[in-house]
Amino acid sequence: xxxILVFFTQTNILxxxxxxxxxxxxxxxxxxxxxxxxxxxxxxxxxxDLQSEDDAKRLMKRTVLMRSMYELWASAKTHDDLYSQLxxxxxxxxxxxxQRPDGTFRVKVDAFGKKLQDPDxxxxxxxxxxxxxxxxxxxxxxxxxxxxxxxxxxxxxSKTPDKxxxxxxxRWLMDGQRDxxxxxxxxxxxxxxxxxxxxxxxxxMANQAMVTENALVCDPFVGTGSLLVxxxxxxxxxxxxxxxxxxxxxxxxxxxxxxxxxxxxxxIRSNLRxxxxxxxxxxxxxxxxxxxxxxxxxxxxxxITDPPYGIRESTRKIGSDKxxxxxxxxxxxxxxxxxxxxxxxxxxxxxxxxxxxxxxxxKLVYWLPVYTPEYTVDNIPQHPCLExxxxxxxxxxxxxxxxxxxxxxxxxxxEARESELQATVSDDHYTESFRYRYFxxxxxxxxxxxxxxxxxxxxxxxxxxxxS
Amino acid sequence: xxxxxxxxxxxxxxKGVVKGYPLGIVASEVKEVAVDYNPDFVCRMIxxxxxxxxCSAADSIGKLGDLPKELPENIESNxxxxxxxxxxxxxVEVISGNLICPExxxxxxxxxxxxxxxxxxxxx
Ligand SMILES: C[S@@+](CC[C@H](N)C(=O)[O-])C[C@H]1O[C@@H](n2cnc3c(N)ncnc32)[C@H](O)[C@@H]1O
Numbered sequence: 001x002x003x004i005l006v007f008f009t010q011t012n013i014l015x016x017x018x019x020x021x022x023x024x025x026x027x028x029x030x031x032x033x034x035x036x037x038x039x040x041x042x043x044x045x046x047x048x049d050l051q052s053e054d055d056a057k058r059l060m061k062r063t064v065l066m067r068s069m070y071e072l073w074a075s076a077k078t079h080d081d082l083y084s085q086l087x088x089x090x091x092x093x094x095x096x097x098x099q100r101p102d103g104t105f106r107v108k109v110d111a112f113g114k115k116l117q118d119p120d121x122x123x124x125x126x127x128x129x130x131x132x133x134x135x136x137x138x139x140x141x142x143x144x145x146x147x148x149x150x151x152x153x154x155x156x157x158s159k160t161p162d163k164x165x166x167x168x169x170x171r172w173l174m175d176g177q178r179d180x181x182x183x184x185x186x187x188x189x190x191x192x193x194x195x196x197x198x199x200x201x202x203x204x205m206a207n208q209a210m211v212t213e214n215a216l217v218c219d220p221f222v223g224t225g226s227l228l229v230x231x232x233x234x235x236x237x238x239x240x241x242x243x244x245x246x247x248x249x250x251x252x253x254x255x256x257x258x259x260x261x262x263x264x265x266x267x268i269r270s271n272l273r274x275x276x277x278x279x280x281x282x283x284x285x286x287x288x289x290x291x292x293x294x295x296x297x298x299x300x301x302x303x304i305t306d307p308p309y310g311i312r313e314s315t316r317k318i319g320s321d322k323x324x325x326x327x328x329x330x331x332x333x334x335x336x337x338x339x340x341x342x343x344x345x346x347x348x349x350x351x352x353x354x355x356x357x358x359x360x361x362x363k364l365v366y367w368l369p370v371y372t373p374e375y376t377v378d379n380i381p382q383h384p385c386l387e388x389x390x391x392x393x394x395x396x397x398x399x400x401x402x403x404x405x406x407x408x409x410x411x412x413x414x415e416a417r418e419s420e421l422q423a424t425v426s427d428d429h430y431t432e433s434f435r436y437r438y439f440x441x442x443x444x445x446x447x448x449x450x451x452x453x454x455x456x457x458x459x460x461x462x463x464x465x466x467x468s
Numbered sequence: 469x470x471x472x473x474x475x476x477x478x479x480x481x482x483k484g485v486v487k488g489y490p491l492g493i494v495a496s497e498v499k500e501v502a503v504d505y506n507p508d509f510v511c512r513m514i515x516x517x518x519x520x521x522x523c524s525a526a527d528s529i530g531k532l533g534d535l536p537k538e539l540p541e542n543i544e545s546n547x548x549x550x551x552x553x554x555x556x557x558x559x560v561e562v563i564s565g566n567l568i569c570p571e572x573x574x575x576x577x578x579x580x581x582x583x584x585x586x587x588x589x590x591x592x
Contacts, residue, residue, distance in 0.1 A: 214509045237509060239473065241585075248582055279504040282558075283473040287585040291481035291592070295489055299476060299516055319592050337589050 003072040004056045005170045006046045007150065009065055012395060013201075014041040016404065017392035020065050020207055023406075027210050028058040044112060045152060045168065047072060055232070056173050062234070063075050063176040064203045070148060070170030079124070082149075082167045097145055097171065104139035113153030114160045124149055128169070146172040159442075165243045177203070179364050183275075184229060190274045191246065191266035193224040195254045197306055201394075201404075203231035205304045208390065208406045209363040215301035217404070220289050220353065223247055225268035227304045232272055234278035236301070240268070241287040243316065248284055290317040290341060290349055298359045307346050309369045317341040343369075343430040347381045349425035351407070355385035358409040363389070368403045370429060371437045375401075378427035385411040385421060400438055457467045469567075469583050472557040474525050475517050479569035479576070482587065490521035491576070492568035495529045499581075501556040510554045511544055522556065531560050 002228065008017050018036055025032035031051060039046055050056050056069050074085035089098075097105075107128055109121045128149060136144070148171075151164045184199035186192050205227055211217055213235030219227045222240025224247065232238050246252035248268035254260060272281045279468070287293045308316075319339040347368065354364035364386065370379065372395075380391060380403075390406040413421055479488035519539045526532040535552055543549055567576040567583055574591075577584050 131566075213511055214506065216512075243586070245584070249578055249580060279506075283469055283582075285469075285473070285477075285583045285585055288587070291587065293477055293479075293481060293585045295476050295478045295480075295518075297516060319589055 001049055001051060002053060002056075004048045004050045004170075004173070005070040005072040005075070005150070005168055006048060006066050007068045007070070008044045008046070009067045009176070010044060011065065011118075013065070013204075013392065013404075015203060015392035016394075017046075017065050019065060019392055019406065020204060021059070023210060023390075024059050024061075024063055024209055027207070027212070028055075028061065030055040030058055032059075038266070043152070045150070045166070047075065052183075060174040060176050061259045062207055064178070064181055064200050064207070067178065068175050069173045070150075070168070071173055072168060072170045074169045076167055077165075078163070079127075079167055082169060083127055083131055084254035086128065086169060089132065096131075097134075099135050101286060101422070103136040103145060104143040105133075105134050105136045106138060106140050106143045107148065107149070109149045109151075111151040111153060111164070114151070114164075148172055180233070184233065189224075189226075189229075190270050191224050191250060191262070191268070192226075195306065196224045196255075197226040199226075199230070202226045203233070205365045205404070206230040206234050206236075208404065209302035209304045209365040211302050211304075215304045216299065217304060218300045218357070219305045220303065220350070221305050221307050222284055223306070225271050225284070227306065228268065228281075229271055229275065229277070231302070231304060233275065234275040237280050237282050238272075239282040239284065240379040241285045241289065241293070243286065243288050243318075245286055246283075248286055267350075286468065288318045289346070289353075290355065294357060296356055296415075298362075298409075299357050300362060301359055302363045302365070303350075303354050303358060304365045305350070306367050307343075307350060308341075309343065343434070344425060344428050348423040348425065351381050351383040351386060355383050355409065355413045355421060355423070356409065360409055360412055362409050364405075364407040364409070366405055368405055369438070370403055371402055371434060372399050372401050374437075375403075375429065376427060379406060379425065381423050383407075383421070383423040383426045385409055385413050441456065469562045469581055470558060471522060471525055471531075471560055472513060472517075473583075474562075474567070475522050475557075477567070477583070477585070479567075479571070479585075482572060482574065483591065484568060485569060485571045488569055488571060490518065490525065490570065492570060493525055493528050493562060493565060494568060495562045495565035495578075496565065497563040497565065498529050499561045499563050500533070500555075500559050501561060505551060505554050507544075507547065507550045507554070508558065510550050513537070513557060514543060517557075526556050526560070529560070529562065531556060541575055544569065551579075 018034060053071060060066060060069055073089060074082050076082040076085060107125055109116065109124050142458060150168045152166045153160055153164050180203060181200045186196055186198055211231045211234040215236040217231040217236040217238050218241040222228060222242045225240065228240055242248050250262045252262060254262045268280065268284050269281050272278050317339060330448040350366060380388065386407040387410045389408050392404050393401050395401045474493065477491055479485055479491060482488060488502060523532060523535060523537055540546065540549060561581055562578055563581050566577050567578065
């Protein structure tokens with residue numbers, strides 16, 4: 001057994017940390033016991049009991065939310081306590097890492113929630129080197145072993161206390177996959193749209209869906225394919241559908257600031273090609289999700305998607321209230337008119353789709369927009385064949401957030417029991433007034449909120465554009 | 469559109485259509501692209517295929533070659549066979565043409581390799 005210290009990245013998706021950790025433990029068959037209730041989600045540190053260093057490293061292979069892992073040597077409320085623990089450091093650790101004249105090392109001091117002054121840093125370094133007289137050579141860049149004193153002073157924003165809440169000392173083992181986030185960053189992406197999913201969240205979704213090599217993954221609301229890029233990055237073969245011709249064919253207006261029209265190579269396939277993943281591209285098709293185009297069978301290992309919220313981009317399906325007949329001679333150029341596709345229906349269709357088309361054990365991972373003052377777990381759609389695995393909130397503004405839902409297909413779908421095996425929602429979150437409240441609470445004045453709700457313009461979208 | 473995808477598609481979503489499978493293919497442009505051979509993936513896909521439909525689809529665009537009409541046994545160790553299936557599923561692409569509903573004759577156009585499975589408002 002070894003005690004491992006996890007240092008998480010600072011994000012606005014704190015609730016996602018433990019679900020990701022649990023998923024990665026399953027994915028890499030690392031035995032993990034977590035006392036979830038005792039962990040304050042705002043605490044960037046977590047201590048785990050793992051069987052080996054190797055297990056720790058396996059957990060880090062795909063993580064986007066864990067920044068680093070350390071072999072924990074000591075942990076205490078005060079520095080003095082910590083130092084006296086280090087003085088009693090076990091022999092085998094000393095022999096392996098301290099009494100090593102042949103090796104290189106460094107000791108780093110970092111504080112969270114407080115800016116340390118250089119003299120403080122030096123003082124701590126001197127103390128540590130006094131207790132642990134490392135015999136190797138100091139090397140700041142890429143040493144054989146890196147040791148860290150990590151001091152936690154509470155959350156940013158609150159008044160900084162003089163004394164730390166907790167101090168840790170450990171040997172660095174491995175960093176997470178922050179370079180993957182950079183590698184797939186949207187800023188460098190060949191083809192993006194207004195609702196492209198950022199690379200960290202896309203990778204996180206692929207992790208939640210436990211996407212692995214040779215899996216078959218589908219995004220039924222594929223857009224610019226950001227989720228497929230992440231899935232293909234995990235070695236999956238990918239396919240998807242979208243109702244919008246321009247999105248799939250890379251035609252029409254560009255979402256980039258300095259560009260009016262989309263260029264010739266702006267499509268999902270070239271996004272995959274950009275990362276050397278074109279061999280994972282199967283197909284994308286123009287289709288309306290309310291009309292299922294797939295031959296019924298447990299086909300997909302995972303379904304990951306960001307459905308249209310009817311807020312950022314219109315939710316629609318093909319149909320018409322009028323009885324306008326289309327002349328089939330002119331079909332080629334006909335753009336079918338659309339009717340509203342309500343959020344409740346979209347999510348119900350999504351769960352029914354997942355129940356039929358996921359392999360048993362396969363995962364459905366999707367985003368659910370919510371108006372936080374009225375949200376309850378009863379708003380989460382359910383299906384007899386699907387069990388809820390995780391439900392984590394990403395706050396977007398004071399009253400608006402979206403929740404990442406992970407479901408697992410645990411029961412086979414049987415056509416004969418179709419009438420029982422249907423998705424249900426015990427408490428519908430998306431009543432008529434949802435749109436109004438959603439806009440209104442996103443900090444938009446009432447008049448404007450009503451207009452936005454009518455025009456289906458997302459206030460958060462504007463916010464995002466300014467940020468990016 | 470790859471033949472792997474074609475094998476998974478139906479037009480059952482249309483009003484009055486019972487099975488909608490397999491969709492006919494009338495291709496005006498077919499391309500062959502090189503895709504890394506991955507026997508594990510091919511082996512995973514084979515049980516999900518309707519073998520007969522793959523054969524007839526391949527035949528209808530002139531790519532059947534000497535593919536056996538019946539799925540042979542012990543495919544895992546038959547690299548020769550797996551390579552052929554890989555080629556058909558992953559490397560043959562219909563760039564333009566139509567998919568055709570076997571029951572109604574409704575055409576679903578394929579442009580730039582992307583099938584359009586949308587119906588019109590008077591069809592739903
Ligand atoms: C939130 S966006 C997905 C963005 C995508 N994750 C990306 O990375 O670009 C939702 C997509 O759903 C599509 N959509 C809307 N209604 C649809 C429907 N009825 N069937 C299929 N796709 C639809 C929209 O065209 C849009 O591209």
